[in-house]
Amino acid sequence: MEGRTDGTSTGQFRPIPSSRALLIQFDAHDRNPAASPDGDNVIAQTARRLFHHHEEQWTAEDESRLCATDDTKLAGIKRTIDRMNLERSHFIDVIDAWVGDHVPQEPAAALHTETLGSVVDRICIARVRADKLSGLAGQAARAVAARRQLGELADAYDQLVAEVIAGARRLPAWRTMKSYGE
Numbered sequence: 139m140e141g142r143t144d145g146t147s148t149g150q151f152r153p154i155p156s157s158r159a160l161l162i163q164f165d166a167h168d169r170n171p172a173a174s175p176d177g178d179n180v181i182a183q184t185a186r187r188l189f190h191h192h193e194e195q196w197t198a199e200d201e202s203r204l205c206a207t208d209d210t211k212l213a214g215i216k217r218t219i220d221r222m223n224l225e226r227s228h229f230i231d232v233i234d235a236w237v238g239d240h241v242p243q244e245p246a247a248a249l250h251t252e253t254l255g256s257v258v259d260r261i262c263i264a265r266v267r268a269d270k271l272s273g274l275a276g277q278a279a280r281a282v283a284a285r286r287q288l289g290e291l292a293d294a295y296d297q298l299v300a301e302v303i304a305g306a307r308r309l310p311a312w313r314t315m316k317s318y319g320e
């Protein structure tokens with residue numbers, strides 16, 4: 139059975155990628171893939187960029203803690219982190235804009251508490267956290283907890299996507315409000 143191009147489900151067509159597809163994208167080495175017009179690519183490729191962005195931001199946050207006694211260096215790193223948060227909000231907006239333009243939603247369906255871009259952002263953060271903690275000596279218990287949290291977020295994401303496609307849940311049409319110095 140072929141899928142429809144209007145964003146509705148008719149079998150195998152899936153306008154929004156699964157959590158598994160997102161996690162596979164995170165392992166791709168190309169940090170800046172060219173987006174194509176279909177949802178799997180726009181969402182998954184933007185998620186890949188967002189994941190790599192969170193890896194870089196994790197490093198910047200670590201650097202800020204290491205230079206806490208050097209106010210000048212700390213201020214520079216904090217400005218970098220603000221710029222990174224601005225970029226992060228743009229990635230979230232790309233995902234949310236694509237969803238708003240391409241995924242039909244049932245107006246009477248229950249409203250979810252956050253946008254799909256925000257959920258993808260949390261999955262990216264959880265994956266970075268799990269990866270970083272897995273590589274640290276003495277952090278085995280926290281790494282296990284981080285992996286469990288990532289799995290729970292992935293499951294919740296897949297359930298949300300299924301509910302949106304089925305018309306049982308709708309996503310808010312929000313845009314990022316915080317400007318991060320913009």
